[in-house]
Amino acid sequence: MESLSIIKIGGSILENDIELDNFLKNFAMIEGKKILVHGGGKEGDKWLKKMDIKPNFVNGRRITDEETIDVVTSIYGGLINKKLTSKLQKYNDSFIGLSGIDGNITESEKRKNKKIDFGFVGDIKKINLDLIYILLDNNYTPIISPLTHNKRGQVLNINADTISTQIACSLAEKFKVSLFFCFELMGVLKELDDSESVIELIDFKLYKKLVKKNILSKGMIPKLENAFKALKSGVENIFIGLPQIINKKNKIKYTKIIS
Known part of the structure; x- marks a missing residue:
């Protein structure tokens, strides 16, 4: 079965040009088929505030x-x-910006x-x-934004972790999928x-224990819910951590989801 890497990038990485450029270079260098799904919550919040619209969240999920x-x-x-897609074009012309x-x-x-x-x-x-x-069959790489629709003409917002997970689950029937959730932390803490207090392996039992003890941040809970859904659906490898984890040469800590 052919390998496929699906990387979701989000958090403050998207706002830091140096870190973003380093990530995109590493992403472009990944061998084989790959998909990039991006968030944009922080950038979205910045523009909402410019327009005097207050961002609203409940348990880490946006009210839209x-x-x-x-x-x-x-x-x-x-x-x-389009910013991500244009930055990637300097490596080759195989990148397609979509939602x-x-x-x-x-x-x-x-x-x-x-x-x-x-x-x-x-x-x-x-x-x-x-x-x-x-x-994918024609060696193009999709760059996907977290927007969806209701088939009746209405655009809908969707969590980027969720859309990357759903796509990964669907493609796991045909590919050996590795799913990466990349953001500004080293993993689940x-x-x-303490930014280095990384939990390197998490199974569902430990996840429930962490939730019960109120150890996890509100934004981490939906991320882990998606991770375990992916694992259950046949996604082979699931990692959470810094963008550098997509480059196997970087020996840094990260969290891996296990059964």
Whole structure:
């Protein structure tokens, strides 16, 4: 079975040009088929504040109202996606900037929650791999922004960890998939104020224990929920850590999800 690397990049890395350029260089050097999924929450928040729109979160998940969905569509699908794609073109011309809307890669429904109205946030109901297969088979590399749609003309926001996980799960039937969640921390931390207190191996039992003890940050919980979903769906390797972990030559700590 052919190998496929799916890397999700997010957090403050997207705002640091030096770190971002180093990451993109390493990403371009990955041998074989690969996909990049990017977040953009911090950049989105910056633009929301410029427009006097206050970002709103519940348990690490964004509330997306009518004003916010217009801004995140522009920033995620436009500014960030095209910035990353243009930076990668200097390595070769195989990179294609997309969103989860393009080619109907994802079909979603607006999230339904009796307690919390998340606004224009989508839950994926269907993954369509036709375009992904065409691109990968012809040696193109998709760069995917976290936007989806409801098949009725409405753009929906989606967590970048979630869309990368769903795509990884669907592709695990055909490829030997390695999924990387890359951001500004070395991995899942035992102590939030100690950046090197990395938990190197986490199984589901330990994850539940960490949640119960309130050790995890709010943003880490949905990330780990996605990681264990990927593991259950046949994704072979799942890593959480700094962007440098995508380069095997870098000997640094990271978190690996295990069964």
